[in-house]
Amino acid sequence: MKNPTENNWLLYCRPGFEQDCAQEVLRLARQQRPVTVIEQPAIQADSGYVQIALNEQTLKYRELIFSRQLIRLHHSIAVLSERDRLTPILTAIANLPGNFGTLWLEVPDTNDGKLLATFTRRFQPLLETALREQNRLVDDIKLPRLHIFFPDKSSALIGSSDPHNSSPAIMGIVRQSMPAEAPSRSTMKLAEAIEVFMDRSEQTRLLRAGMQAVDLGAAPGGWTWQLVKRGIRVTAVDNGPMKGASAKHPLVEHLKQDGFKFAPRKAVDWLVCDMVEKPAKVATLIGDWFAAGWCKHAIFNLKLPMKQRLVAVDSALGGIRKRLDDEGINYKMIAKQLYHDRDEITVFLTKTKG
Ligand SMILES: C[S@@+](CC[C@H](N)C(=O)[O-])C[C@H]1O[C@@H](n2cnc3c(N)ncnc32)[C@H](O)[C@@H]1O
Structure with a gap:
């Protein structure tokens, strides 16, 4: 994928529901501008995420049923070298306007994604320190959040979310713990x-x-x-x-x-x-x-x-x-x-x- 413009979106969903997630977004977009022809997104089944290009539309997170998170996609890095992942990510972020209030490193909600969690845990402090030194990351929850999404270890999607139009939870997952006294997992x-x-x-x-x-x-x-x-x-x-x-x-x-x-x-x-x-x-x-x-x-x-x-x-x-x-x-x-x-x-x- 070429570097997307401001009208590209990254959405997270339950693996297996990518089509539903994409269809729903396209339908909402068409309702806003019926004459616009929108490119069909390339869906990777069971990936847990969808990338979608729209013309000018604004999406409202609250209206989306199948999207766990709504992210404006600014940049994609197709090949990340194992020796230095930090430099290309920092370079891509340097080209983005404004500052960010939170940095979230995220992975798909899949078994493969879970294997990446050790990597993101190690990588998070490196990236965070560098962004703080450059004053790009400041502690202000009202500012956009910066999302670095790793579909795998060698590529990254870089985007931001508006705290007023997105899920407040990392990966869009509001996890609950199972109370010992409750009679069912439901x-x-x-x-x-x-x-x-x-x-x-x-x-x-x-x-x-x-x-x-x-x-x-x-x-x-x-x-x-x-x-x-x-x-x-x-x-x-x-x-x-x-x-x-x-x-x-x-x-x-x-x-x-x-x-x-x-x-x-x-x-x-x-x-x-x-x-x-x-x-x-x-x-x-x-x-x-x-x-x-x-x-x-x-x-x-x-x-x-x-x-x-x-x-x-x-x-x-x-x-x-x-x-x-x-x-x-x-x-x-x-x-x-x-x-x-x-x-x-x-x-x-x-x-x-x-
Ligand atoms: C998914 S379970 C509910 C679990 C429950 N919410 C919990 O937290 O433990 C579905 C329940 O719906 C009940 N059910 C299905 N059809 C029903 C009906 N017509 N009238 C009453 N209960 C019904 C079933 O007996 C079953 O216990």
């Missing part, structure tokens, strides 16, 4: 969703002790556990058994019922839903809950089909938007394929004031 999905979708003040405002929630498809109880540990009372709906800390918790009422038929006795604050079902069916259910006024906020998972994943996502989210618009409900909806999501995405939907 708990990390809801923990990540809360951190990704809500800032600290929203978390404090929207997840308060004394609130009421319904968890559809709750068993064995990882999502329920995230809620009860915040003091929220949960009606856990699932024919399967609740386990561990969620089984006998005083704030949990377990109902062995069909989540698609369950109706709450009175409105609750939260609906969470992790049932394994077709996205269209879950989307209709979520629309029904909001239309009936049964909840104010929801976090739910949409399991993706093997093929036409973006089409299924668009159709499900489009269906919810239409239903809420028809009902005159104001809302905010954000969807993301989280790090702890596999063949699925997670959605946050909340009612807003008019």
Whole structure:
């Protein structure tokens, strides 16, 4: 690749989702400037990243479901010599305007990428010291971040991200640790969703002790556990058994019922839903809950089909938007394929004031 101009982007994604990531970006770009012909990006399957050239468009990180990180790509170094990687990288950075607030050395989220982590750990202080001496790297989190992405040990992509339009986490991965008391690993999905979708003040405002929630498809109880540990009372709906800390918790009422038929006795604050079902069916259910006024906020998972994943996502989210618009409900909806999501995405939907 030649040195790209300002309109080249580097996006990270879950390995295996490169097509979805690229298709989604191209679609957004076409919506902004429909007449523009955009070059089809060369996709490397299972690489965990996508490079894409667009004409003038601005992308909004929050609108991208399959992108973990959004980076403006400034320069690519196709061949890095093993003897001196530092000089060509510093030379490329010297040609970039402005200063940077953070330096992130990143690798693909693949097994090959993991093998590079030892190298990046050793390389980081060398590069950081040199950039600090040149006053190109200063401690200011408001300044753009400098990303040096190593697809492998002998090439590098150099780009920057806007802290207001990107993920705040290195490699775009908001990792969670598995709490010993939680009954399932799924708990990390809801923990990540809360951190990704809500800032600290929203978390404090929207997840308060004394609130009421319904968890559809709750068993064995990882999502329920995230809620009860915040003091929220949960009606856990699932024919399967609740386990561990969620089984006998005083704030949990377990109902062995069909989540698609369950109706709450009175409105609750939260609906969470992790049932394994077709996205269209879950989307209709979520629309029904909001239309009936049964909840104010929801976090739910949409399991993706093997093929036409973006089409299924668009159709499900489009269906919810239409239903809420028809009902005159104001809302905010954000969807993301989280790090702890596999063949699925997670959605946050909340009612807003008019
Ligand atoms: C991925 S698991 C949920 C894991 C859970 N969120 C946790 O953190 O432990 C999906 C659950 O949905 C339940 N489920 C699927 N269809 C359902 C339905 N129609 N009604 C109620 N539960 C359902 C299954 O029994 C299963 O326990």
